[in-house]
Amino acid sequence: MGRGIQPPMSELTQLDPRVCEGLRLFNEGLYFESHEALEIAWLAEKGPIRDLYRGILQVAVGNLHITRENQTGALKMFERSKKWLSGWPDVTLGIHVGQLREDMASVVAQLEKPNQNSSGEKRLFLFKPIIYDQSLCIKQKSGDKTTSSLKCDRCGSIMTAGNCKITCQNCGNRFDCSDLSIYFDELI
Secondary structure, three states: OOOOOOOOOOOOOOEOHHHHHHHHHHHOOOHHHHHHHHHHHHHHOOOOHHHHHHHHHHHHHHHHHHHOOOHHHHHHHHHHHHHHHOOOOOEEOOEEHHHHHHHHHHHHHHHOOOOOOOOOOHHHHHOOOOOEOHHHEOOOOOOOOEEEEEEOOOOOOEEEEEOOEEEEOOOOOEEEHHHHHHHOOOEO
16 A cells, blocks of 8 residues: 555455454554554454554554654654555545544644644543444454444444443443443434
8 A cells, every 4th residue: 555556445344353443442542552453453464454454553653652742753653654544545444544544634733833842641632533334343252342232322333341331432432331321322
């Protein structure tokens, strides 16, 4: 990728569960863990989609650099990720790549403004979740944290449960399990 060549997508119809986990972790602000999950998927994949995985994991690393107040490292990672995110359709396998490119450009513009002395923690407002279609995630084995009985009331995506917290992998919407009757209108 990175040469403006659109990869053949006909053979791919679902996302690797490790990619879905990486996207979920990214949307929870767990950028190191997101990078780890996406890296495993990237290394295992042999087809051209691996370049997209690589681009997303580099955005996660860029965000991690910001949280550690390493603006130079973040800018380098975002620059590298452009190469791997370019050429993909705006929505690829349900991942809103075009929106991710726009969000990354916005973060870069903020970082490049003069006198940006705020800490990485204060810059968390810059980060936007990656929008993706969870229905394209390959179903995980029983015993995982995915609950197929709850839909997010904001975006309609499947929610995950863990330690009495219910989280939308897509938009980051989060609730305590005791709030289920209040916040969920629709069960799958």
